[in-house]
Amino acid sequence: METLLNVGQGFGVALMPVNLLYCFIGVFIGTLVGVLPGIGPISAMSLLLPITLSGTPESGIIMMAGIYYGSMYGGSTTSILVNIPGEAASVVTCIDGHQMAKQGRAGPALGISALGSFIAGTFALIALMLVAPGLASVAIAFGPAEYFSLMVLGLVVLTFLTQGSMAKALLMACIGIVLGLIGLDSITAMPRLTFGRLELIDGIGLVPVVMGLFGVAEVLINTEKLIKRDVINAKITHLLPNKADWKASAGPIGRGTILGFFLGILPGGGSVISSFASYALEKRLSKTPERFGNGAIEGVAGPESANNAAAGGAFIPLMTLGIPPNVVMALLLGAFIVHGVQPGPLMITQNPGLFWGIVASMYIGNVMLLVLNLPLIGMWVQLLKLPYNILFPLIILFTIIGVYCSSNNVFDVYVMIAFGVIGYFMRKIGYEPAPLVLAFVLGPMMENNLRKSLILSQGDLWTFVERPISAVCLAIAVVLLVGPLLPSFRKKRELVALEEGA
Amino acid sequence: MSDESNVKLRLNNSELWGGLIGLALGVFVVWSGLRLKLGAINDPGSGYVLFYTGLLMCVLAATIIVAAVTEGGPTFGSRWKDARWTKPLLVIAALIAFSLALDRLGFLLSTIPLMLLLLRLVDPVRWTLAIPIALLAPLGVWWVLKRMLLIQLPSGIFGIG
Numbered sequence: 001m002e003t004l005l006n007v008g009q010g011f012g013v014a015l016m017p018v019n020l021l022y023c024f025i026g027v028f029i030g031t032l033v034g035v036l037p038g039i040g041p042i043s044a045m046s047l048l049l050p051i052t053l054s055g056t057p058e059s060g061i062i063m064m065a066g067i068y069y070g071s072m073y074g075g076s077t078t079s080i081l082v083n084i085p086g087e088a089a090s091v092v093t094c095i096d097g098h099q100m101a102k103q104g105r106a107g108p109a110l111g112i113s114a115l116g117s118f119i120a121g122t123f124a125l126i127a128l129m130l131v132a133p134g135l136a137s138v139a140i141a142f143g144p145a146e147y148f149s150l151m152v153l154g155l156v157v158l159t160f161l162t163q164g165s166m167a168k169a170l171l172m173a174c175i176g177i178v179l180g181l182i183g184l185d186s187i188t189a190m191p192r193l194t195f196g197r198l199e200l201i202d203g204i205g206l207v208p209v210v211m212g213l214f215g216v217a218e219v220l221i222n223t224e225k226l227i228k229r230d231v232i233n234a235k236i237t238h239l240l241p242n243k244a245d246w247k248a249s250a251g252p253i254g255r256g257t258i259l260g261f262f263l264g265i266l267p268g269g270g271s272v273i274s275s276f277a278s279y280a281l282e283k284r285l286s287k288t289p290e291r292f293g294n295g296a297i298e299g300v301a302g303p304e305s306a307n308n309a310a311a312g313g314a315f316i317p318l319m320t321l322g323i324p325p326n327v328v329m330a331l332l333l334g335a336f337i338v339h340g341v342q343p344g345p346l347m348i349t350q351n352p353g354l355f356w357g358i359v360a361s362m363y364i365g366n367v368m369l370l371v372l373n374l375p376l377i378g379m380w381v382q383l384l385k386l387p388y389n390i391l392f393p394l395i396i397l398f399t400i401i402g403v404y405c406s407s408n409n410v411f412d413v414y415v416m417i418a419f420g421v422i423g424y425f426m427r428k429i430g431y432e433p434a435p436l437v438l439a440f441v442l443g444p445m446m447e448n449n450l451r452k453s454l455i456l457s458q459g460d461l462w463t464f465v466e467r468p469i470s471a472v473c474l475a476i477a478v479v480l481l482v483g484p485l486l487p488s489f490r491k492k493r494e495l496v497a498l499e500e501g502a
Numbered sequence: 503m504s505d506e507s508n509v510k511l512r513l514n515n516s517e518l519w520g521g522l523i524g525l526a527l528g529v530f531v532v533w534s535g536l537r538l539k540l541g542a543i544n545d546p547g548s549g550y551v552l553f554y555t556g557l558l559m560c561v562l563a564a565t566i567i568v569a570a571v572t573e574g575g576p577t578f579g580s581r582w583k584d585a586r587w588t589k590p591l592l593v594i595a596a597l598i599a600f601s602l603a604l605d606r607l608g609f610l611l612s613t614i615p616l617m618l619l620l621l622r623l624v625d626p627v628r629w630t631l632a633i634p635i636a637l638l639a640p641l642g643v644w645w646v647l648k649r650m651l652l653i654q655l656p657s658g659i660f661g662i663g
Contacts, residue, residue: 165566167562167566168520171562171563171566174555178531178556181551181552185538187548188547190538192534216597219593220594221590224582224586224587387627389624389627390627390635392620392624393616393620394639396616396620397613397616397617397640398643400613401647404655405647410605410656413601413604417597417600420597424590428581428582429516429519430520446551451550455544457544458544459542459544459545
């Protein structure tokens with residue numbers, strides 16, 4: 001009963017005209033960046049973060065969340081029609097989705113992808129509503145030791161899932177922590193690594209770092225190659241899947257939803273890993289695995305449902321513990337903090353309107369996305385024909401504007417360009433930026449919680465092992481760190497490794 | 503990967519350089535941590551976390567260096583094989599020039615040439631399209647930000663922007 005009342009309150013907030021408008025803008029931009037290869041939800045969210053400052057926290061967060069789950073919908077369109085993933089979570093959709101399109105079944109592929117995403121997104125929201133308040137009440141008992149260990153686990157999981165050498169991913173995470181510590185020490189107020197520059201006293205901004213590493217670096221990588229787009233030109237008809245399609249897709253949608261939701265909750269996990277895991281699961285369960293890769297609708301339905309369910313699940317650790325499980329949620333945490341709201345166990349009780357408003361807006365956003373992605377599919381197809389040589393200068397222009405507007409400071413534009421160049425060379429020599437960004441956000445919190453727990457325990461390091469939740473988190477982290485030394489474990493890691501931790 | 507693209511103790515081993523840069527950064531962070539004072543374990547100072555993170559960076563970088571020397575690593579050439587490497591370099595040069603000009607010339611006078619350069623340097627867009635885009639996009643953004651959102655953009659020494 002209480003949940004229903006809360007949901008009612010949430011809809012009261014989400015249905016306010018201004019919030020409906022922000023929700024629509026969010027899901028529209030999310031679909032747009034999902035559709036356009038070369039710009040993902042991270043770049044779009046960091047670009048729009050400053051714009052949210054003018055509105056209420058509810059409006060800003062509703063829009064940012066809309067961009068995230070909207071991009072999950074839009075990414076599949078590009079994968080199916082062009083065979084280029086619009087964003088990382090849709091990589092696996094290319095395999096069977098584009099084959100279906102080539103066989104003249106682009107309509108059912110797009111349809112099942114949108115409908116599966118809608119079902120998964122709705123399930124994830126219901127689960128979020130049911131799980132989050134309970135977890136928040138448990139999380140109140142968390143002390144600094146638990147928070148520190150959870151953050152360590154989150155970083156280790158992300159480095160474990162990052163493609164390539166784990167040592168490199170961990171090195172990136174360490175650099176992220178160091179960058180996060182630049183500025184005044186929150187306990188002693190001593191300036192650290194500021195090199196006498198006043199601009200660094202408050203630390204480096206998240207927006208220029210993310211825009212540089214993901215926005216500018218992505219553009220630089222893309223300019224290296226001629227982007228050829230094999231857009232399916234045939235008219236897209238029969239968007240609604242037939243009975244046989246539904247029969248084949250029901251299981252994958254159900255399994256993908258549950259799998260995606262739980263993988264989304266895990267720190268370091270997210271929509272990318274869940275879509276790959278769902279594809280592997282469906283292929284393994286199928287009686288005809290040879291159809292996978294040749295246009296099997298299960299290979300579209302499962303992963304697309306999984307990545308949307310994961311997008312919903314990822315809100316749980318952020319909203320209940322205040323810990324972002326992935327880079328996108330780290331940006332969302334930045335948005336909360338910019339608005340003076342600290343997500344965590346007390347947020348649901350202290351800011352019920354905000355929490356339930358965001359949840360309710362996600363329901364509305366999912367319905368909007370269904371309308372945007374099915375009847376309006378033709379519009380997105382036209383957009384796919386926009387040449388990249390016109391698109392990328394515009395992306396650069398918007399990144400410059402986005403960064404400048406976040407602080408009204410030219411220094412941040414320099415920082416963004418510097419990180420763009422660094423990010424380009426990093427990626428060329430096999431260093432992924434995702435662990436750096438997550439560590440950059442978590443670094444100050446980790447340091448704070450580590451120092452607090454050491455002060456509280458009077459320097460007793462056993463405090464991290466004596467507390468059960470902290471001990472479990474650290475034990476899992478140790479297994480993930482040591483595991484890759486075993487050949488069989490290493491092979492498994494390579495199978496699930498992500499190209500980009502999102 | 504062919505043998506020529508994987509080298510061990512050679513200057514063009516990209517893995518080796520990645521590790522060496524990581525090691526240099528780690529040493530710098532350790533030194534910075536020490537300068538900021540470590541404090542005691544029951545009262546950690548400002549440099550405590552920096553110092554231990556720096557140490558961890560040194561260990562990780564050393565692992566990367568050892569792997570690069572013993573197992574070998576791709577050469578810089580192989581990393582950029584089949585890539586149009588001059589294109590990102592041109593974009594980087596344009597961005598650096600832009601960053602130098604932004605404060606001096608202001609938003610409009612630095613962004614319009616930047617857009618024109620980007621539109622013409624990589625897969626050139628024809629002039630009849632490049633010029634209107636390079637003019638209209640920054641002007642449109644400037645108008646929205648300055649006139650509608652009242653955001654102050656850098657106006658440079660000429661006061662334009």
